[in-house]
Each structure stands twice: as C-alpha cells, then as structure tokens.
Amino acid sequence: MHDTDRQIEMRHQWKTGTVNHIVQKIRRQLRGERQDGLPRTGNPRGRPKKIDTSCATVEMAGPKS
Numbered sequence: 001m002h003d004t005d006r007q008i009e010m011r012h013q014w015k016t017g018t019v020n021h022i023v024q025k026i027r028r029q030l031r032g033e034r035q036d037g038l039p040r041t042g043n044p045r046g047r048p049k050k051i052d053t054s055c056a057t058v059e060m061a062g063p064k065s
Contacts, residue, residue: 003011005019025035034040 006016008014008019009016028035028037
C-alpha cells in the first residue's frame with residue numbers, strides 16, 4: 001500500500017517500532033527460524049517419554065580374572 005512504518009503506526013495508534021517488529025517476525029518465519037530469534041534446541045517437542053529400564057541389564061564391572 002506504499003505507506004511508511006510511521007504512517008501505519010499513527011493510523012493504528014501503535015507504539016513506535018511495532019511495524020518493524022512484525023515485519024522482522026514474518027521474515028524469520030519465512031526463513032524457517034523461530035520468531036523470537038533464539039536458536040532451535042534440537043530437542044523433540046512435548047513431555048519426555050518414560051523409558052523402561054526394568055529389563056535392561058548392564059554389567060558395570062570389568063573383565064574377571
């Protein structure tokens with residue numbers, strides 16, 4: 001619409017910098033990044049699954065002589 005950031009902010013009575021902040025979030029989303037700018041952790045989403053360790057046997061001692 002060829003309006004400047006300042007014109008849009010004045011029309012909607014937003015704080016200075018709001019339009020720039022929204023545009024920055026949109027650009028990050030298009031690049032596949034998080035919108036808040038933090039790096040992705042690589043951990044899966046959600047609650048951790050319970051691992052059944054009752055049948056797992058691991059010998060901790062070294063070889064017998």
